[in-house]
Amino acid sequence: MTSEYGEPGKFGYPSLLGNSFTLKFEDSKRRVHRFNCGTESLVELVSAVKLRLGLEGDRDTIQLSYEDDEGDRVLLAIDTDLIGVVNHAKLAGWKVVRLYFDSSNTTKEATRPTSNLSLDQRSGSLSITTGVMASVVALTDIGVMVYLKRANV
Structure with missing residues (x-):
């Protein structure tokens, strides 16, 4: 995890895309996907993940979660959850937030x-x-x- 987080209070990358943040996840084939995404819409984030997984036409929803600073997996259920984790990540100086997903079609x-x-x-x-x-x-x-x-x- 140390490679994903910078020193607290220092930002690793300047925000060139406004309200976006760098996120990454590992798919079922153990490939890591890293991308920038808007930080205010969970629907937009789920769509971006589904696009990278090749599930954009699939009606099944995927559940996204992240690992917080205490090591717990926290579910992203609504937009404010996403906003909260990104704000926390920025304040903590994290360069990226690692996501985990759960879908019946993908794992x-x-x-x-x-x-x-x-x-x-x-x-x-x-x-x-x-x-x-x-x-x-x-x-x-x-x-x-x-x-x-x-x-x-």
């Missing part, structure tokens, strides 16, 4: 939890369906027994 790690979740959802649907069917059978049995008792058969 094997993301595929595993997604498939487990859908399997759990299917299992949940199956158990609900089984429960409803068992209830219907039980109510039908009770109805038949009540009918037979009243009919004295």
Whole structure:
């Protein structure tokens, strides 16, 4: 990480592009992408990442996160999250912010939890369906027994 960050209070690169900042991420083929992007729109950033991954026509969304100064991975969920991390990076003198992404189409790690979740959802649907069917059978049995008792058969 030391190569990504400069000394606190000193900026590594002058900002020639106004409200933009240097960001980078590593794709599933372990290629590092480094680019400048606007710092006020998370949608613009996600589009730039998807473009570099070749997913620009893909409707699946990707979730971006970054590693903060305490070593935690922090999700970028709204525009103010992006603005906050870039402002912090500038104040800390970082040259670049390293991004991490999670998408079912781009990483094997993301595929595993997604498939487990859908399997759990299917299992949940199956158990609900089984429960409803068992209830219907039980109510039908009770109805038949009540009918037979009243009919004295």
